[in-house]
Amino acid sequence: MTPTLTALLCLGLSLGPGTRGQAGTLPKPTLWAEPGSVVARGRPVTIWCEGPLGTQEYYLHKEGHAQPSRESPLEPENKARFSILSMTEYHAGRYQCYYLSPAGWSEHSDPLELVVTGFYSKPRLSALPSPVVTSGGNVTLQCGSGQGYDRFVLTKEGGHNLTWTLDAQRHPSGQVQALLPMDLVTSGQRWTFRCYGYYRRTSQLWSVPSDPLELQLSGRTGQAGVGRIQPSAQAPLPPGVSRRPTLLTQQGPVLAPGETLTLQCHSDVTYDRFTLSKEGAQDLPQRPAQQPQAGLSQADFLLGPVSSSHGGRYRCYGGHSLSSEWSAPSDPLDILVSGQLPVTPSLSVQPGPTVSSGENVTLLCQSQIKMDTFLLCKEGAADTPASVGSPWGGHRVQALLPVGPVTPSHRWTFTCYGYYRSHPQVWSGPSDPLELLVSGVSRKPSLLTQQDPVLAPGETLTLQCHSDVTYDRFTLSKEGAQDLPQRPAQQPQAGLSQADFLLGPVSPSHGGQYRCYGGHSLSSEWSAPSDPLNILVSGQLPGTPSLSVQPGPTVSSGENVTLLCQSQIKMDTFLLCKEGAADPPLRLRAEYRAPWYQAEFSMRAVTPALGGTYRCYGSHSSSPYLLSWPSVPLDLVVSGLSGGPSPLPSGPRSTAGLGRSLKILVGVSVPLLLLPLFLLLGHQCRGQCRKAGLSTAVTSPETTQGHQVAASESSQFVTYAQLKDLQLREGIATPLSSQGQEPPTEPSVYTTLAIH
16 A cells, blocks of 8 residues: 555654665656646645656655655656645645666756645636627726735636736735736636735745636637637628627616616627626626517616626627637626615706706715716716716815706706716715706796895795796705705786795705796796895804994985994905895905904995995805804994984984984974974064065975075065074973963973074
């Protein structure tokens, strides 16, 4: 019974240099292993050493061991067998054999390197761009792993066994890989490959082998020779019929995990089988062709439920069972898997989600987490999503995606995704959908609010869109945001339509510019937009500005007035609002005059209509619709000869200020003061005038000031008064008693009108 190599390696045979005689004077033997030199762990292997006839003994030496193993030759005494019943890491290494004959010692054989596999996780083997290769074309084999191997070994199985050893290259993702370009693929043999990984310090201990990868040949050239496919017995196709099948899916190109994915390969050529390949992976199983009708063939590939491993670029091929040749590949189909990254981007539109037919817009996709690329998908589109790089924008990463020209012929609904270039088929979750509304040329509605344009947080905001066109629906859009929900139209009376949009309670997100549109349910087109309405939210910035007025809060009509808004906290814009005014607030850029940031709102030749209560706010240009808290209100009083009296400013007044105010009151109230004055004068002189035969004519103050008050033309005496100056004096008055009545016990404040 032949002892095993394990026992021989352990016991050995003492053969010292002094007993070897004339070593190396005979031809060297041949050494080989069966079934091969690469052996899986635990599998048996036989090592053979063959020499000339008449050999007495064979010796097997393993590098690193002092004693060789010895075996007697088998009949006809020209070779010996060294058996390993179960391969382990101790058997891996470099071997040589030699023999002893009556003529002496032989030379050592060429070395045999015995490798044991199965010690580490298996790498991945793929073909780029596809394992289906056009005859005479090129393909690159890629072996990769996350194990961090130093080297990869690529082996070709079949008639001509080949081996390539490649240094591993480290990818930024932490993966290691090696690429082996190949060409001159011929149809005369099978091209099946495996790859292994190992570390330099243990070069005879390899990983588990990769799954086998078989290259398949496609296309026909009609010429023989190396790198060419011989013509097959397949009947020629009719002129103009393409050999390229078509690959499609009933689902969209972007799928969520868990969805069922079915790819269908079909052709107008009656193929009887189809195969599907994925770029960078092995072929999926083949499918027999179905023939839904004469002249057509197809096969379905069910791939669901979807996981991240399904993302990639697919192609399909058609073939005939009587030939090993495959058709030209279909156009590629990208399958993308969303929801694999812990982030969801947001999608907005500039300048707004409603555009005129034929115009272009820019969609803005943003994320709080940095991603290499954003992709934009249009609902119902068969095209591959548009992608664009994502430069940093402050604390957000974003990308601008131009879209257009937009037409009202179909819906324009979009979502965006983000991904990393190292894993281009693994995406984030989708943004909320954004629909573009195509506006037409019908009359624009009006947008208004019952509240002031500046609102405090928590207030209720309602916007009303109305029109004298009988629209049956309205929609509201906000610049830079998604559309708000549509509302069915109400008809308060014949020929009018309107809809209310309740947006409160107000928060910072409500600040912005709004427009509304009217539409008809039988059309996808919308009206022209309303004029914009700005909604401003106060209390969103630290600090409260102050508001003052020069020359003072009470001025005469025609004077120049400057309202000064100031803040010691930096603000780059100030807004001035008038209470109850329909006009939007005035905006001015802030100037810095240490220690104040300020803006001067100048009004020339003011009129009473400019009187009222004013407040000012601060803001930043980066968020123009978010304001500070308002300043303390300031009442501006403008007096004049028309328009009646203006309200007095609130708060205490100095004596000089009171005198000025009273003078203004007299100025604007001359008609009221002169009327009782002339009635009194007329009453006192009525008796005398009658005795003298005189009459008195009284004119309005406008015709009296600087003119004579004349009697009738028949008067012999003329009484006139000339209003030269008006002076107001404060004092204590005791009215004259009338018809014997006693004067009042309490004095009253009076104002005398002195006429000179």
